[in-house]
Amino acid sequence: MYRLLIVDDEPILVDGIYRLMLDFERYELELFRAYSGDEAVEVLRRNRIDIVLTDIRMPGMSGLELQREINRVWPDCKVIFLSGYNDFDYVQTALRHGSVDYVLKTEPPEEIVASVSRALESLITERSNKQFVARAREQLQLAVPYLRREWLIQLCEGETAFVKVEPQQFEELDIRLRYEEDVLLILGRVDHWKEGWSASDKALLLYAVHNVAEEFLTGCQVQLVEMDRNRFLWLLQPAGRVPEPELEPEEAWAATVRLVQGVLETIQTTCKDLLHMPISLAAGSRPEPWTNVSAAYDRLRKLLSRGLGLSEETLLFEEADAPPEGRVQAERDKHDIRALVKRLTGAEFLFESGDKEEWLRTMEEIAQALRPYYADQPFFIEIYYALASMLLTQVNRWEDEAKDDLLADLDKWIQGGLQANREEAVHGLAALAMRLFDIRKHEQDDRTSQVVDRINRYIHExxxxxxxxxxxxxxxxxxxxxxxxxxxxxxxxxxxxxxxxxxxxxxxxxxxxxxxxxxxxxxxxxxxxxxxxxxxxxxxxxxxxxxxxxxxxx
Missing domain, CATH: 1.10.10.60 (Homeodomain-like)
Incomplete structure (x- = not known):
């Protein structure tokens, strides 16, 4: 929809053009009228206007003065001038300030319609012009550091599956690591911040820590990921294709791991002495394929959180020997289930948008993946109550008579779900979620119906x-x-x-x-x-x- 404002100090002319444009069917137009420049300014301040059709000479604020105000308030607005004078000087001034057209009042009405059509076509062309794409690209470049951080966090936390990633995303996000090669993970934690440091101070110091790491990890390419205000992650690869060309890949990576483990203490000491920042570090013992980054990050997070009795400057390494394949698979499965649950419990937009199908599809994935772990009591409790807590949050947002029934139903599954058949308990939570979607849809339909009824009633009256x-x-x-x-x-x-x-x-x-x-x-x-x-x-x-x-x- 486009908005057209008609301005002239002659009401009969304004009203005549208004009636003329009511029959305009080529584009959907909303029409506004003003009988002076001052009235036009008031309309412009209350509404976004796409085209202004205005007399060039008016008492008080002239059309040229109005044009300057239009350019200030709505720079993309097109201005068409009407005049009873074939005045070349006025035409020149109008065009110089951005007028799109100039129509004499003595010309037939069809010329006014044609001029408005040309202005609309010009607007449509401009809004799809490559300049908008170029501007968007420039803005995207400014947002790349933020987008890169968000993408890497989602990858580490399992919200993004690497198998769905295209190699060009590394280039677009300026990730200075190789897509086709494994990566070593080092997780860090700032043990405490000095009192009085601001958020900007902390961000600057995290980059200083990263610079220290790059200084000592010679021969390695390091990608920093700020996980939150206290935790950071380094993703590391040898700077060349392999650390030492004369070695086999496995031996070369082993040399890189030894280098990393040898300098982490130095990095830790340097940060304490120069930056006055005690940090704890946990390093992987082997490179991981990108598809396994999320599980590896989860292992390091557990390792660092457990610690070994020291509250500060912990320095830990994963066991060098890989755990049995069965345990690895079970950990990977559980990690994938947690990632699914996190995606679901964090997806409030699914309830807000009413995307029942997407929610149900994800819930079915969780139920199917969880089935082999029903006997693992601690893990099942973790997942089950994460889902129940998410539903409780949604129920608590209801403010009508349905809330009590929903809470009673949810309480039944919270209190008795673990004693019931576990398949039945999980499906009980899913059924409750479906009720939430249905109630929300019914409420939305009711509110929409009330709006339509109110509009219809007002029109009739x-x-x-x-x-x-x-x-x-x-x-x-x-x-x-x-x-x-x-x-x-x-x-x-x-x-x-x-x-x-x-x-x-x-x-x-x-x-x-x-x-x-x-x-x-x-x-x-x-x-x-x-x-x-x-x-x-x-x-x-x-x-x-x-x-x-x-x-x-x-």
Whole structure:
């Protein structure tokens, strides 16, 4: 939808152009009128306007002065000037300040319509222009560090599956590691911050720690990931294709691991002495494929959190020998289940958007993956109560009579779920979630229906008043464009079409059943003028109002 503002100090001209543009069908237009430059400024301050059709010479604020205000408030707005004067100097000034067109008042109405069409086409072209794409790319480059951090965090925490990642993402996110090679993980923790350090101080010092690491990890490429304000992760690869070309890959990586383990104490000491920051470190004992980064990160996090009795400057290494394959697979499975649960419990947007199918699909994945671990009591309790807690959060946000029933049902599964059949308990939580989705959908439908009913009632009761989208949107406190889309989606009928149909229905009643004159009927049902009313009446019924009255009296 586009918005057109018509401005002139001659009301008859403004109203005439307004009626002319009511028949404009090429694009959906919302029309506004102003009878002075000052009135136009008020309209511009309340509404985004796409095109202004204005007289170039007006008392008070001239069209050129108005143009400067338009350029300040809505720089992309197109301005079309109307004038009774074929004044070249005015034309030059208008064009120099960004006028899109210039139409003489003596020209036929079709020229005004054509000028508005050209302005709209220019707007559409500009909004799809490559300049917008180029600007978006520039802004994306500024956001790359943030996007890279978020992506790497999601990878480490299992929210992103590496198998779905394309190699070009490494280049786009400026990840200076090789996509096709394994990576070594080192997890760090700031044991405590000096009192009085600000958030910016802490961010700067984390980068200083990273610089210290790069200084000592010679021959390695290191990617920093700030996991949160206290934890950081280094992802590391040899700077070359292999650490030592004369060695086999496994031996070369073993040499790199020995290098890393040999310098971590030095990095730790340097951070304490130079930066006054005690840090703890936990390092992997072997390189990991990218597909296993999430599980490796989880192991290091557990290792660092357990510690060995020291609260500060812990320095730990994973066991060099790989655990049995069965244990590795079980840990990987549990990690994947936790990642699924985290994705689900963190996805409030699924409830907000009503995406029932996506929620159910993820829940079924969890149920299927969890089935082999029903006998693992601690793990099952962890997953089960994570799901129950998420549902409790959603239930607590309800403020109607359904809340008590939902809480009672949820309490049954929280209290008795672990004593019941575990398959049944998990599906009980899923069924409760489906009820939440259904209740939310019912509430949304009710609210939408109330909005539509209120709009319809207002239209029927105020046919002779302003029924523009802007006026109606203020009644229900919605954006005009959104109201238009919502109404069409809900009813299948365009809001402006519905208003015209209601006005026509009432007009036909007046024409046949009353003795009102046509100009009185025009005013009663809110048409712009008798001529416009007659034109629309003829288009809708095939008869003029007078012919229709005569037919009704037979």
């Amino acid at each position: 105020h046919l002779d008043k302003d029924l523009s989208l802007t006026a109606l949107s203020q009644i229900v406190h919605l954006n005009p464009c959104y109201l238009s889309r919502l109404y069409k989606q809900t009813t299948g009928v365009g809001l402006l079409d519905y208003i015209t149909d209601v006005r026509m229905t009432k007009a036909k009643e007046y024409v046949v059943e009353s003795q009102l004159k046509m100009h009185e009927i025009t005013k009663q049902v809110g048409f712009e003028s008798p001529a416009y009313f007659a034109r629309i009446f003829k288009r809708k019924t095939g008869y003029t109002p007078q012919e229709y009255r005569l037919l009704g009296q037979r």
